[in-house]
Amino acid sequence: MDVQANIDTEKLVLDLFEVEGVKFGNYTLKSGVQAPVYIDLRVVVSYPELMVRVSEMLWKASQNVKSEYKSICGVPYTALPLATCISAKENIPMLIRRKEAKGYGTKKLIEGKYNDGDNCLIIEDVCTSGSSVLDTVQALKTCGIKVSDAIVLLDREQGAVDVLKQHGITLHSVMGLNQVMEILERSKKIDCEMVEKVRSFLQVNRFTPSTNTQPCQPNQIKKLSFTERGKLCTNQMTKKLFGIMEEKKSNLVVSADFTQSQQILELVDKVGPHVCMVKTHIDIVEDFSQDFITKLLQMAQKHKFLLFEDRKYADIGNTVKLQYNNGIYHVSSWADIINAHCISGLGVLAALKQIGLEKNKGCLLVAEMSSTGNMITAEYTAATVKLAEENKDFVIGFICQNRLSDDPTLLHLTPGVQLKKGSDDLGQQYLTPEEVISKRGNDVIIVGRGITQSADVINTAIAYKQSAYNAYCQLLQ
Numbered sequence: 001m002d003v004q005a006n007i008d009t010e011k012l013v014l015d016l017f018e019v020e021g022v023k024f025g026n027y028t029l030k031s032g033v034q035a036p037v038y039i040d041l042r043v044v045v046s047y048p049e050l051m052v053r054v055s056e057m058l059w060k061a062s063q064n065v066k067s068e069y070k071s072i073c074g075v076p077y078t079a080l081p082l083a084t085c086i087s088a089k090e091n092i093p094m095l096i097r098r099k100e101a102k103g104y105g106t107k108k109l110i111e112g113k114y115n116d117g118d119n120c121l122i123i124e125d126v127c128t129s130g131s132s133v134l135d136t137v138q139a140l141k142t143c144g145i146k147v148s149d150a151i152v153l154l155d156r157e158q159g160a161v162d163v164l165k166q167h168g169i170t171l172h173s174v175m176g177l178n179q180v181m182e183i184l185e186r187s188k189k190i191d192c193e194m195v196e197k198v199r200s201f202l203q204v205n206r207f208t209p210s211t212n213t214q215p216c217q218p219n220q221i222k223k224l225s226f227t228e229r230g231k232l233c234t235n236q237m238t239k240k241l242f243g244i245m246e247e248k249k250s251n252l253v254v255s256a257d258f259t260q261s262q263q264i265l266e267l268v269d270k271v272g273p274h275v276c277m278v279k280t281h282i283d284i285v286e287d288f289s290q291d292f293i294t295k296l297l298q299m300a301q302k303h304k305f306l307l308f309e310d311r312k313y314a315d316i317g318n319t320v321k322l323q324y325n326n327g328i329y330h331v332s333s334w335a336d337i338i339n340a341h342c343i344s345g346l347g348v349l350a351a352l353k354q355i356g357l358e359k360n361k362g363c364l365l366v367a368e369m370s371s372t373g374n375m376i377t378a379e380y381t382a383a384t385v386k387l388a389e390e391n392k393d394f395v396i397g398f399i400c401q402n403r404l405s406d407d408p409t410l411l412h413l414t415p416g417v418q419l420k421k422g423s424d425d426l427g428q429q430y431l432t433p434e435e436v437i438s439k440r441g442n443d444v445i446i447v448g449r450g451i452t453q454s455a456d457v458i459n460t461a462i463a464y465k466q467s468a469y470n471a472y473c474q475l476l477q
Contacts, residue, residue: 005060008053008057009057009174009175009183010183010187012050012053012054012057012175013175013180013183013184014183014184014187014189015050015053016041016044017184017189019043019044019046019047019050020043021039021040021041021043021044022037022039022040022180022184023037023039024036024037024038024194024198025038035201035205036197036198036201037177037198037201039126039154039156041054041078041125041126041153041154042077042078044078044081044082045078045081051081051082051085052085054082054125054153055082055083055085055086055089056089057153057174058082058086058123058151058153058174059086059089059090060174061151061172061173062121062151062172064172065121065149065151067119067148067149068119069118069119069120069148069149070093070114070115070119070120071092071093071094071095071112071114071118071120071121072086072087072092072093072094072095072120072121072122072123073094073095073096073097073110073120073121073123073140074094074096074097074122074123074124075097075122075124075125075133075135075136076098076136078125078126079123079124079125082125082153093112093113094112095111095114095120095140095145096110096111097110097111097136097139097140098110098111098372109139109142109143109372110140110145115144116143116144116145117144117145117146118144118145118146119145119146119147119148120140120145120146121147121149121150121151122136122147122149122150122151122169123150123151124150124151124152125152125153125154126152126153126154126155127150127152127154127155127156127160127164127171127173128156128158128160128207129158129159129160129163129207129379130159130160130161130163130164130167130169130171130378131163131377131378131379133152133160133164133171134163134164134167134169134377134378135378137150137167138368138401138402141402142401142431144435148169148170149169149172150164150170150171151172151173152173152174153173153174153175154173154174154175154180155171155173155175155176156176156177156202157176157177158202158205158207159207159208159209160207162207162208162209163207163208163209163378166209167378177198177202178199178202181195181198181199182195207379209382224408225476226242226243226245226246227242227243227246228408229242229409230242230243232408232409233409234392234409235392235393235394235396235409236360237306237336237360237361237362238362238392238396238397238410238411240306240336241277241306241337241362241396241411244276244305244306247304248274248275248276248304248305249465249469250274250275250276250465250468250469251276251437251444251445251468251469251472252274252275252276252445252447252461252464252465252468252469253275253277253279253308253445253446253447254268254271254275254277254279254446254451254452255279255281255310255415255446255447256278256279256280256452257281257284257448257449258285258452259284259285259286260285260286260287261285261287261288261289261292264280264292264296265295265296265299267452267457268296268299268303269303270457270458270461271451271457271458271461272300272302272303272305273303274461275305275461275465276306277305277306277307277308277337278296278300278305278306278307278308279308279309279310279446280296280307280308280309280335281309281310281311282309282329282331283311283329288328288329293333293334296334297334306337307335307336307337308336308337308364309331309335309337309338310339311323311324311331311338311339311340312339312341313338313339313340313341313352314340314341314344314348315344315348316344316348317344317348317350317351318351320340320348320352321351321352321354324338324352324355324356325355332355332356332361333359335361336361336362337361337362337363337396338352338356338361338362338363338364339364339365339366340363340364340365340366341365342365342366342383342384342387343380346387349363349387349391349394349395352394353391353393353394356394357393357394361394362395362396363394363396364395364396364397364398364399364411364413365384365387365395365399366384366399367384367385367388367398367399367400367404368381368399368400368401368402368404369399369401370401370414370415370416370430370431371416381404384398385404388405388410389405389410392407392409392410395410396410396411397410397411397412397413398410398411398412398413399413399414399446400412400413400414400442401414401431402440402442403440403441403442411443411444412442412443412444413442413443413444413445413446414431414436414440414442414444414445414446415448416430416446417430417432417445417446417447417450417464417468418430418432418447418450419432419433419463419464420432432467433445433464433468434467436468436471437468437471437475438471438475441475443472444468445464445468447464450464451464
């Protein structure tokens, strides 16, 4: 850093301190952790000259970016005005990421002009773990936009650089929190006791990259066929599913989301020959009966597919155990595969395993979702992947949007798939089979209304089946 840059940085730090953009005391962070320092750069929007200065320093930091980019995107919300300043002054296109797509107008999650394959530079005000950057990266990726670099004004130096690096993102910062502390101590704004308190906090509260949680590139992981991957499995349900997929040349799951049992049975009889699994939401069936389950099992045997109950168990252990094994549905008696959220902790998986392992069942963990504005964070996804890799005797894979693990015995199933990209009025974001399988390297597509609302259910199911399986075959070449 040259002399002038040092002077500019020091002045900026002191000015931010004066407007309470940097505060000291006892603050509860978003994570719930008590911290002795709080960075709140939202205040700069009330100081135009300061806001412009911050944006100029961010732009200078961007000169270290080696890759070319077509646009910039500020992480909501504080970085939005900063990105706007850069865009206007430097004449570079800007994209806006909504935290939630609107139910009217364009209904887009990403606003602005872009093309598939464009590279975008992320602008952020403060980085702690890098999760906010990753959320924006993921939103851009759903639109086919690539991200290789992010610029941040202040790195809290709690592990964001390493976390983002694991996800293929290089973080460039204007300053670090330790540098801020040195400037403020030298200027007698804080004492040495506070400096040590903050440094101790930073040492104890660091985020570290989880192993095998980086979204993998398709060309890195898709070298084994379904048959070859099945041979590596010790989990019998995973092995069985790989076998069905290879035998039927299908990596298609159809969501039978009807409320009448006869509608479901008619649909299943039509699509059964073309799918590896049928997914149900059994608690929406208004005329549920054991006779319906018997017929469903007969069709599964006739057409060689598995039954996947999309219950998304998420309560405490004892409750999910009862939900899985008891009640009027007795899901454990007929569903080959279930899924679960791990938000309530290890208890949910432990409880489901108590029932499922005895019956040779399988479980998918919900690691990512396709709905706009969902609350799943990068840290939650990483923890879910770790949990799956530690429980492969019962867990067979993930419900996800991206390839999350390079373990060939774990499956990646992606919902929200249609033959054309788009969204609905309730925030569902749709991806194409090619995007899901070829570009993201996932294994199985889950299709609902794209097939169930078609005028020609059978031929539409065949079209999805062929599109997804052909994409898989291309990855083997």
